[in-house]
Amino acid sequence: MPELPEVEVLARHLRPLLNGKIIRSVEVRRAKVLQPTSVSRFQKELCGAKFVGLHRRGKYLLFELRQTGEREILLLLGHLGMTGRMYLAPKHVPLPKHAAVVMHLGARKFIYEDARYFGRLTLDISAVEKLGAEPWDNNFSAERFYKKLKTSRQPVKVKLLDQALIAGVGNIYASEALFRAGISPRRAANKISLARTEKLLAAIRAVMQEAIDCGSTIPLNFAGRQKPDGLFYFGRAAGTPDYYVERLCVYDRAGQPCVNCGRPVKRMVQAARSTFYCPHCQKE
DNA sequence: CACCATGTTCCTTG
């Protein structure tokens, strides 16, 4: 469930649940997700530690932990990959098939499960240093965005997925933001005007903020495995009965009418990923 | 069986 808005909503959900909880023991069922941290080091560092904070950076979660009586804060980095989930469950419930890491917290346990094991839960936090700006970072102006885009001839859609440029945009919200800004996904990054870049940055922020608001409003079951559980790509804001009615404008809507002009939404492949767009509303 | 999937990293090619 993994672009910036989903991770942000998850962080807000988990923060109060984990805060103050002490890790009694750690079960690693798939060592791959800890890499390059070893299972023994992971267990040694985490056992007895207390959760004292939780932050999001891009699509990453940063858990802050502290051993009793110690000053130093230990950082644990989480990433959900494509199919990762993190949630708390009562201690006695059976583990899901793809549980990768389980932290026993007493009455409850913290579960990281991931059907495809593309995600991470590791003490190696080096990935965060490589990230670009947060979309709302005051230091990240349209001018700076524009200068970054100037250095590449790649299609703008592909550049939006570059986490070193701007952190947190994934395949769904890249298409949505470009539709919102009226920019063709095919447009070369270095050929976008400053004025268009301003529209694009505003669109990215708006699309992300609306998704966060949506995810904060609709009922979510983070432990569930049904389609809308813990996800809100397909949610509609406010707790209306039809909350999983399509909310996105173009993503996964190939062949359906554009919400703007009524002409069919198209799908194409860029850098081996699907892009959805309206050829009429998004000119080159 | 074929093809698709919210992400990142590594290898190859030009």
Add this chain to the structure above:
DNA sequence: CCAAGGAACATGGT
């Protein structure tokens, strides 16, 4: 050296 493209990772859904 760099940018760009594609495969790999591993599993499940349609």
